[in-house]
Amino acid sequence: MSQWTGKLAFENRVLVIATMHRKEEAIAPPLQAELGVQIHVPEHFNSDRFGTFTRDIDRPANQLETARLKLRHALELTGKDLGIASEGSFGPHPVLPMLPLNRELVVLIDQAHHLELVGEATSTDTNYSHATVKTLEDVQAFAKKARFPSHGLVAMPSAEPEDKGLIHKGITSEADLLETVARLLSQFGQAHLETDMRAMVNPTRMQAIAQATQDLLHKLKQTCPNCGYPGFEMSDRKPGLPCSLCGLPTDLTLTAIYHCQNCGYEDTVSHPDGITAADPSQCPFCNP
Template identity: 35%
Template structure:
């Protein structure tokens, strides 16, 4: 019999807190794996932070997703809640723009919360500054315009901000308005909200699929749904010198509710010498 038939969520309903058209990214996996019906509660999730920066996001993407899910549950009086949040940017170690998407699930009946994530380097995220009214076709191409939306605002101020621009005439009008506000330069950047950024959407869908699959797995001790990876052990031995590297040696599997932990998926493959502190200090 399928995991869906055994699911404690079969025929139940969960609230998805979103303003940005994520239902078709998250609901199908929940229904197919769990029989869980997902409905949208249109709470103002922008108050917890915006990509455009008007509202700072003081917490991590994971924590923000939990806050959003809880807000949806409160607004809809639901026992189960879902939400997602992305973290998009670069770091000093890897110059490509990464998109890390978290999808979280809260179950107030069983008393647990769980998340899964997915990462992609395929997201279209671009920013440039213009000092006249001309639009640069090469820059627009790099920004994925018009399928990917744009945000326009003066460089020396966060206001006015024009969002969700997919039309060239609208883009030029926004630039003119910003210039007329007294700003010498105008910023044009990707609108990273999920309903305006198609290249984010597959990553959210993949995280939701992983979460739904995880919810079909139960703790061997307390039977709570959501058994899965909670940590990892590093120290795979270098193929050249056998010194411990920083590569993953094993996964630590655990329960979302009780303290049960088990080491799993121990690899016997040697570590990459390029990741070894002795061979490649």
């Protein structure tokens, strides 16, 4: 069991942020203010080796494990024992598939105290999109929808080009966009456009990373009532919240189990979402 001393466990320690895409702009300020850490962004750190949004390099594992791999590499590179990495994913919303969803994870590892915590943010506020265009008018319509030029774009011959050297990233000026696409149209008769989801050219994504960082800080402040260790967070949910009309159990959460990763202490909390009965519209009996 690790000994924990609260804020002093972080104060004045060097915290490595594993990024090459300026994510420290979203992550560093709240951590410095709340934890008193000294921020270090390693030089020559190549996060692209762990996957790119343009698919020219595949991600080696799932979202969480990739963030861990990225962070462990940064800690090995710097010789430090405290760090943070983030990893984002984009795709259709699981309930409303017509809407794109951004899920951001921010992982903190403190090797000195055997601590790992994960902050998370999900948002439908994203410009994530793509299109195949054949005219410059189509290009301008897509650019407007994608919040260009405040948000960068990527242009390539097709969605899966054989020549990775033809993937043009970080386009943030109209002149560069039109020149690049005109060249692709001349050579291939079409161009595939995507939103550039790298944080330094996507301020909307940067906001989501900041939200995930705040979630991480919230979890750090949730301490175990038994040993005082941070990250006393929900490990499981149990359904059964009764319907307000018929009283039968629903799939909504009735209780939540909180677990300490340090001493193993668990606590069961009733009505963790602050509601004591489910709306009949969510009852399988009243609304089959």
